[in-house]
Amino acid sequence: MVNGVPAKRNPRAIIRLLNRITVKSRIVRLEGVSDDDDTKFDPKKILFNEAMDEENYEDLIKALDAMITLADDKRCQIGTFIAEKLEHYSEPHIGWIDSLKQDDIRIAKSIFDKAVDVLKKYEHLCRILKTDIGCQWLSDKKYREDISEASKEFKEEEEDKKETKPTSSARSVQEVLAQIEKNMVEIEGGTFQIGCEEYDDEKPVHSVSIRPFKISAIPFTQAQYEAIMGTNPSHFKGPDNPVEYVSWNDAQEFCERLNARLSEKGGGKYRLPSESEWENACRAGSRTRYCFGDNDNELEKYAWFDRNSDGKTHPVGQLEPNNWKLYDMHGNVWEWCEDDWHENYADAHEDDSPKIDDPRSGSRVLRGGSWYNNPRHCRSAYRVGNYPNNRGSLIGFRLVLVS
Numbered sequence: 001m002v003n004g005v006p007a008k009r010n011p012r013a014i015i016r017l018l019n020r021i022t023v024k025s026r027i028v029r030l031e032g033v034s035d036d037d038d039t040k041f042d043p044k045k046i047l048f049n050e051a052m053d054e055e056n057y058e059d060l061i062k063a064l065d066a067m068i069t070l071a072d073d074k075r076c077q078i079g080t081f082i083a084e085k086l087e088h089y090s091e092p093h094i095g096w097i098d099s100l101k102q103d104d105i106r107i108a109k110s111i112f113d114k115a116v117d118v119l120k121k122y123e124h125l126c127r128i129l130k131t132d133i134g135c136q137w138l139s140d141k142k143y144r145e146d147i148s149e150a151s152k153e154f155k156e157e158e159e160d161k162k163e164t165k166p167t168s169s170a171r172s173v174q175e176v177l178a179q180i181e182k183n184m185v186e187i188e189g190g191t192f193q194i195g196c197e198e199y200d201d202e203k204p205v206h207s208v209s210i211r212p213f214k215i216s217a218i219p220f221t222q223a224q225y226e227a228i229m230g231t232n233p234s235h236f237k238g239p240d241n242p243v244e245y246v247s248w249n250d251a252q253e254f255c256e257r258l259n260a261r262l263s264e265k266g267g268g269k270y271r272l273p274s275e276s277e278w279e280n281a282c283r284a285g286s287r288t289r290y291c292f293g294d295n296d297n298e299l300e301k302y303a304w305f306d307r308n309s310d311g312k313t314h315p316v317g318q319l320e321p322n323n324w325k326l327y328d329m330h331g332n333v334w335e336w337c338e339d340d341w342h343e344n345y346a347d348a349h350e351d352d353s354p355k356i357d358d359p360r361s362g363s364r365v366l367r368g369g370s371w372y373n374n375p376r377h378c379r380s381a382y383r384v385g386n387y388p389n390n391r392g393s394l395i396g397f398r399l400v401l402v403s
Helices: 011-030 043-050 054-065 078-086 095-102 109-119 125-130 132-139 142-164 173-183 222-229 248-265 276-285 294-302
Strands: 067-070 073-078 106-107 184-187 190-194 205-208 213-216 268-270 334-340 364-367 385-387 401-403
Touching: 054 078, 054 142, 078 132, 095 401, 106 401, 125 205, 132 142, 173 184, 173 205, 173 222, 173 248, 184 276, 190 222, 190 276, 213 276, 222 248, 248 268
Parallel strands: none
Antiparallel strands: 067 073, 067 106, 184 213, 190 205, 213 401, 268 401, 334 364, 364 385
16 A cells, blocks of 8 residues: 555556646646646646546536526526636635535526536546636637547547457457467566475476467467367357367367468467466466465456356456466466376476477376366466366366467
């Protein structure tokens, strides 16, 4: 906590908070004669930082543009009326807006009351409207252009967010191929530690050298799987839910078909991640139990597991990603790795290659936990083995791309 404010907040919420904290000193400074761009008063920016959504912008325009009739039959817009009143009002807090209700507004008082309620949502805007520059802004009807522009910028910002979030709802093969490529996240190479000293099968903690690679931001969805394989084996049906009832062998066949589709274009090769690649991606630079820390009370923000899943999978990419913009690395469905299962890391590789026995037999590795599991099983280091032909509603996969 900082001055009673939670440490982790939405960036826009932080901007709004800072505006409220600094507005008093800004008004003093901004009413000066400085033309410096850093200190010049910009009502549009104030509105943009303070308003929560498009509806608030529209409400504010409607409120300031609404017509009222006073006792002397004078008709005027609320914005003009407020500007005239503010020229002679010096009360230094939001109380001035309530005082406006005491005027004899003969017609459409309900409209005015609504306008006042809207304005009171923005206490620091009310302070700014009291200034000479604020009165001028209202009198010149500049607020229409500024608020409209702020609303447009807000819409564009929201569209940008939608474009950067991983998508999963494409249906045709060509759409899916483009979508898979778009959803791949590049992971830098380097050396990191894998494992944990908490349980025997996670020991010993050891260093692994990782080459750069790309990994899917989300587990593969039912829509994506069906487009490539022509079937959807999942128990919990939903095009944007992770595909499940997928064996390790099924995932291998998916890779073969996907790579065959892309070979004509000279694309790279998709495969299941090695254990070291998977854990590196899950940790996203952390060394804690989860990508965000050690407290499993925070896990619900990042994972679907036994506490919050309601006994089923959920659409991918709905919760918080880790620091590398990877979603559902904890929970939702277990994810297959390329490696054969080994009881511990006693003879582990020092590079990122999958550890594969010759000949291959026995179990393969699953990581990440699922909708059914408790927090311990969703830890970054937790690992379990399962036979390559086994399927279940707990098991899905994501892929890596190697050049």
